[in-house]
Amino acid sequence: MFAQSVMEDLHNCLKCAACQAVCPTYKSTRMERHAPRGRIQMVKKYLEGDLTVSRGLQEALMSCILCESCTQACPSGVRLDRVFENMRMELHEALGAKLPKKALFAALSNPVLLRLGARIGRAGQRAFIAPLNIKWKLGEIPLNRLPSFNQRSFRQRMGEVVPAAGKRRGRVLYFTGCATDLINEDVGDAVVKVLTRLGLEVVIPHDQVCCSVPIFLSGARREAIPNIEKNLSILDRDDVDAIVVDCATCGGGLKKSIPHLTEDLGLDSEKARRVAAKVRDVSEIIAERLEDVEWKTRKSRPRVIVTYHDPCHLVRSMGVSRQPRMLLEALEGVRLVEMVGADQCCGGAGSFQFEHVEISASVTGRKKENIRSTGAAVAATGCPGCRLTLAGNLCRENDPLVVHTIQLLAERVH
Numbered sequence: 001m002f003a004q005s006v007m008e009d010l011h012n013c014l015k016c017a018a019c020q021a022v023c024p025t026y027k028s029t030r031m032e033r034h035a036p037r038g039r040i041q042m043v044k045k046y047l048e049g050d051l052t053v054s055r056g057l058q059e060a061l062m063s064c065i066l067c068e069s070c071t072q073a074c075p076s077g078v079r080l081d082r083v084f085e086n087m088r089m090e091l092h093e094a095l096g097a098k099l100p101k102k103a104l105f106a107a108l109s110n111p112v113l114l115r116l117g118a119r120i121g122r123a124g125q126r127a128f129i130a131p132l133n134i135k136w137k138l139g140e141i142p143l144n145r146l147p148s149f150n151q152r153s154f155r156q157r158m159g160e161v162v163p164a165a166g167k168r169r170g171r172v173l174y175f176t177g178c179a180t181d182l183i184n185e186d187v188g189d190a191v192v193k194v195l196t197r198l199g200l201e202v203v204i205p206h207d208q209v210c211c212s213v214p215i216f217l218s219g220a221r222r223e224a225i226p227n228i229e230k231n232l233s234i235l236d237r238d239d240v241d242a243i244v245v246d247c248a249t250c251g252g253g254l255k256k257s258i259p260h261l262t263e264d265l266g267l268d269s270e271k272a273r274r275v276a277a278k279v280r281d282v283s284e285i286i287a288e289r290l291e292d293v294e295w296k297t298r299k300s301r302p303r304v305i306v307t308y309h310d311p312c313h314l315v316r317s318m319g320v321s322r323q324p325r326m327l328l329e330a331l332e333g334v335r336l337v338e339m340v341g342a343d344q345c346c347g348g349a350g351s352f353q354f355e356h357v358e359i360s361a362s363v364t365g366r367k368k369e370n371i372r373s374t375g376a377a378v379a380a381t382g383c384p385g386c387r388l389t390l391a392g393n394l395c396r397e398n399d400p401l402v403v404h405t406i407q408l409l410a411e412r413v414h
C-alpha cells in the first residue's frame with residue numbers, strides 16, 4: 001500500500017535534525033517520537049519489518065500536525081508530508097478509526113447528513129449553550145466561543161451563478177468548502193461581494209462536496225475517494241478562468257495533496273492536476289486586480305493595527321504569503337504589524353486540537369503570545385480552521401478580533 005516512490009525518500013534522510021528545529025510538536029514535548037526525524041525513523045523501521053503497527057506508533061504519527069514545516073526545511077528533499085500521509089493510511093487500514101471519527105467521515109461524505117448535523121448543532125447552540133451559559137470546553141475552546149452554524153447552507157442560499165457587477169471581465173468557480181457553506185457565511189458573502197465588484201462572474205456549483213482533506217489526512221484515503229472523484233468531475237471544466245477557495249485546507253488539498261494521493265492510489269491524477277493548476281486562493285485573485293478595486297473612503301478613519309497569521313496549508317501547500325499582506329497594506333487606516341513566527345502553526349489542525357489537547361494547547365499558547373505581542377486589534381488569517389482556533393483561544397478582554405482577510409476588504413469595497 002505504501003507508495004514505492006515515497007518509500008525511496010526514506011533512504012535520503014541524513015538524520016541531520018534540521019527538521020527538528022522547525023517542528024511545533026517537538027518544540028512542545030522535546031520527545032524524539034514527536035519530532036519529524038524520530039517519526040521518519042519509526043516509519044523506516046516499520047517498512048523494514050523491525051517495528052509493527054501499534055497504538056504507540058499510531059500516537060507518534062497522529063500527533064503530527066502535518067504542518068509541512070519539516071518538508072520545507074529538509075536539505076535532502078525528503079517529502080516528510082507524503083511519508084506521513086502514506087504511513088497514516090497503513091495505520092488506518094490496520095487499526096481502523098474510533099467511532100467519533102467514523103461518524104465525522106460519514107457526515108463529510110454525505111451532504112444531506114452534513115446539513116442535518118449542522119441544523120442539529122445550530123438548534124443545540126441556540127437552545128442550550130447560549131441561554132444556559134454552559135461552561136464546557138471542546139479541547140481548550142469554551143463551547144460559547146465556537147462559531148454559530150449558518151441558518152441555511154450558504155450554497156443553497158446563493159444562486160448557481162452570481163453575475164459580475166458591471167462589465168464582465170472574467171468567470172471563476174467558487175469552491176466554498178464545508179466551513180463557508182455551513183458556518184462562515186460571512187466569509188462567503190465577502191468573497192462574492194469583492195469578486196463580483198471586480199467584474200468576475202462567480203459560479204457556485206451546488207453539488208460540490210467536502211474536499212475530503214480531513215478524511216484522507218486521517219489515513220482514510222480509500223474512504224475519501226468518492227468525494228474526490230465527485231469534486232474532480234465538477235471542477236474539471238474549461239469555462240472558468242480559476243477555481244477560487246477561501247479555505248487554505250481545501251486549497252492545499254486540491255492544489256497539492258489530491259494530485260499526490262490520486263497518483264499514490266493509481267487513480268486519474270491527470271484530471272487532478274488539471275484542476276490543481278486552476279486552484280487559487282481568493283487573496284491571489286484580488287491581489288492581481290488591486291488597481292481595479294473601488295474603495296470606500298472616509299474623511300477620518302481610525303488607525304487600526306492588524307497582524308496576519310499564515311495558515312500552514314496556505315503558506316506551504318499553496319505558496320501564498322505575499323498576497324494577503326498586499327491586501328492588508330492596501331487598506332486605508334490599517335497598519336500591518338508582523339508577529340514573530342507568523343508562518344508557524346496555530347495548533348488547531350482541525351480535530352487535532354480536540355484529540356491531542358496538551359500538545360495543541362502548547363502550540364496555540366506560543367501563537368497567542370506572538371499575536372498579543374503585536375498589540376493588534378485585529379488578527380487576520382486565510383483559513384476557517386485557524387480562525388476557529390484563534391478566536392476560540394484568544395478570550396481575554398483585550399485580545400484581538402479574529403477575522404478572515406477577505407472580510408476586512410469587503411467592508412471597504414464599494
Ligand code: SF4
Pocket residue numbers: 012013014015016017018019020036037040073074075076077078080
Ligand atoms: S531534515 Fe531531512 S535529512 Fe535531516 S533528519 Fe529531517 S528528514 Fe532527515
Ligand code: SF4
Pocket residue numbers: 022023024025026034035036039063064065066067068069070071080
Ligand atoms: S509536519 Fe509539522 S508537526 Fe509534523 S513532524 Fe513535520 S514539522 Fe513536526
